[in-house]
Amino acid sequence: AQTVTQSQPEMSVQEAETVTLSCTYDTSESDYYLFWYKQPPSRQMILVIRQEAYKQQNATENRFSVNFQKAAKSFSLKISDSQLGDAAMYFCAYRTRNTGNQFYFGTGTSLTVIP
Amino acid sequence: DVKVTQSSRYLVKRTGEKVFLECVQDMDHENMFWYRQDPGLGLRLIYFSYDVKMKEKGDIPEGYSVSREKKERFSLILESASTNQTSMYLCASSPLVTGGKNIQYFGAGTRLSVL
Numbered sequence: 001a002q003t004v005t006q007s008q009p010e011m012s013v014q015e016a017e018t019v020t021l022s023c024t025y026d027t028s029e030s031d032y033y034l035f036w037y038k039q040p041p042s043r044q045m046i047l048v049i050r051q052e053a054y055k056q057q058n059a060t061e062n063r064f065s066v067n068f069q070k071a072a073k074s075f076s077l078k079i080s081d082s083q084l085g086d087a088a089m090y091f092c093a094y095r096t097r098n099t100g101n102q103f104y105f106g107t108g109t110s111l112t113v114i115p
Numbered sequence: 116d117v118k119v120t121q122s123s124r125y126l127v128k129r130t131g132e133k134v135f136l137e138c139v140q141d142m143d144h145e146n147m148f149w150y151r152q153d154p155g156l157g158l159r160l161i162y163f164s165y166d167v168k169m170k171e172k173g174d175i176p177e178g179y180s181v182s183r184e185k186k187e188r189f190s191l192i193l194e195s196a197s198t199n200q201t202s203m204y205l206c207a208s209s210p211l212v213t214g215g216k217n218i219q220y221f222g223a224g225t226r227l228s229v230l
Contacts, residue, residue, distance in 0.1 A: 004157075006157075009155070033217070035218065037221075043223065044119075044221050044222060044223040044224065045205065045221040046221070047218050047219075050218065091157065091158065095217065101146045101163065101165060101209055101211075101217065102160065102163065102173075103148075103160075103219055105150075105157045105158040106157055107155060107156060107157035108157050
């Protein structure tokens with residue numbers, strides 16, 4: 001079964017601080033892609049960052065970076081210099097070559113940013 | 116920018132009613148998806164379509180059907196709405212490409228309440 005686990009239903013961070021959201025996944029495939037999506041309150045879900053499993057280098061997008069540990073099947077998201085606009089629900093997801101277009105999502109982590 | 120538009124943000128229906136949720140995308144994407152989002156359960160795939168008139172069941176298709184008569188439009192149908200179908204429904208689309216560019220773009224969601 002394809003599963004994605006986000007063990008932190010809720011997290012909070014002080015503005016300007018750094019926070020890490022955890023994600024683990026389970027797949028027997030070797031070729032897959034990992035994603036973090038952000039869903040702000042009452043707004044649509046947008047892609048934050050993505051990682052190809054064959055790439056060893058961790059992806060970075062401005063203040064967002066990932067820690068991809070392939071052997072451990074772990075894909076955490078680090079948000080540096082947190083801003084009020086980072087407050088949202090964050091979903092980890094993956095897609096394998098064999099599942100084609102189907103994505104598998106975790107249950108989400110609700111991030112609160114404290115001013 | 117990719118735009119995925121869901122026809123209603125909020126919808127209130129009565130038990131037993133036939134309900135149509137409409138989704139339109141403007142980027143000529145081949146793939147379209149319907150998810151259901153519930154607290155603590157994340158996103159669960161109801162149905163997806165990879166071409167006009169084609170559809171595939173997702174993880175929770177029971178009680179739902181879909182229609183894709185045109186490439187840009189994907190409709191979710193609740194034949195006889197029940198209270199346990201009260202939820203947030205998300206539509207997404209993605210291009211028919213392989214690799215990391217195959218990402219999903221989401222609509223703003225329809226919050227359906229069945230009374």
